[in-house]
Amino acid sequence: DYRIRWFNTAAGSMLGIDYPRDLDQRLVDAVAIPGLEAWIESGGVDPLSDVTSPKDADLHLSLRLIPYAEGHALLLVRDVSQLLRVEKMRRDFVANVSHELRTPLTVVHGYLDLIEPEQIPEFESIIRELRSQSRRMTQIVEDLLTLSRLDAEETLPMSRVAIRPLVTTLHRDAEGLSRGRHTISASIEGPHDLQGSSRDLYSAFSNLVSNAVRYTPVGGRIRIVWTSSAQGGRLSVIDTGHGISPQHLPRLTERFYRVSTSRSRETGGTGLGLSIVKHVLQLHDAHLEIESEPGKGSTFSCVFNPEQLLLPELVSEES
Incomplete structure (x- = not known):
């Protein structure tokens, strides 16, 4: 005792x-x-x-x-009082800087969209690169703001999250990002819905889906699979991409951690997506599991406790 x-x-x-x-x-x-x-x-x-x-x-x-x-x-x-104070200062700084950057970046991006690169052939490649980097910086700011909000949250507003339409949306998103370059499928194996924040769960799941599309070579396969039972639920995104070496796996959810800096920039990644996934899952008493093998692909799974599962609502039929 x-x-x-x-x-x-x-x-x-x-x-x-x-x-x-x-x-x-x-x-x-x-x-x-x-x-x-x-x-x-x-x-x-x-x-x-x-x-x-x-x-x-x-x-x-x-x-x-x-x-x-x-x-x-x-x-x-x-x-750990001092550590927590320093961490709060860091979070506040990131949130404030992100807010300050959001407006000028929006203005810059807006003006760049007004320019037609084809009308200025000598600057066409420069304008396209400026647009690409402007979009990337805007996405980094949005991701930082999302992380700042999640850092400040102790709980999230919970409601029923219907799995079938959510998986359908993720499938459609993946096909839109892929533009026919991959074979994409989705399946549901289990009757349960989720108890959670619809917006934040979609944000987490869509980050995994977009990563799979970005890092899977043309002709590869991507599967989105929901499984549930009395033991819990699992949303998995399975790809046949490049795979990740074991030494990188423990650090993948760190902010701005990159397995390959050049590849991340080529694909438009911000280095913050898996941090968002980790934070969202923690607020749902869930966790992320990662399995990967270089040259064979990766499986990213969001694992939920039985307490987060809901049986589908019964729809009464009028006679």
């Missing part, structure tokens, strides 16, 4: 425990942190992040439990 055997001064200060009063007390009785008991009972495999100190509401802590002998564990307590 994890009774307190020893603690140093820093732990006492951050957790609000005193010597010798709290020696041999159960940790969950001596330390008033919401969710602490459930975290310990679950084994404390992952750190308990951003918890408020029972002694000082302005102090934010990270807890880590390390078993070191039978029936014993070491609780590491870290003050």
Whole structure:
């Protein structure tokens, strides 16, 4: 039951425990942190992040439990207040800069669209390149704003997300992006809909679909597959693209991380799509699984818990 055997001064200060009063007390009785008991009972495999100190509401802590002998564990307590403040400053800076860039980029893009490259042959290639880079910068700004919004959200407005029309839309989007260069199919294997934010789930899924189209060579195959059962749901995008080396997989959801810088720029990628996918799924208590093999292709799967699934609504028939 994890009774307190020893603690140093820093732990006492951050957790609000005193010597010798709290020696041999159960940790969950001596330390008033919401969710602490459930975290310990679950084994404390992952750190308990951003918890408020029972002694000082302005102090934010990270807890880590390390078993070191039978029936014993070491609780590491870290003050992460400064890290969180710096992270908030970073988020605010990115959001503010993105907002400031949005308007001038829109103006630049608008004026470039007014110019007909064919009317100025000597500058045709330059104008087309300016248009391409303007669109890319605009997309980066939009993606940064999306990430800033998701960073600020603790919960999302949830409603029924009907899977069949969503998969149909994703299929249509993929065909529009591909323009006949790939073989694209979609299938639904399971009766369930999702409980979630329709807008954000579409944003996450469409990022996976557009990535598959961008990075799959002409003539390749792309499949969009929804499967669901009592154990949970899974939206998978499967392609026969270039594939990704194992050393890159753990970092794919980092912002601006690129497996191939030149290929990403050629295809118009912003380097933010998988970060958006990760954030959206976290807000749905879901996660992203990635399987890939160089030269054979990749499978990106959004995995949902059973609690996020809904059986289809019954439609009553009028006699």
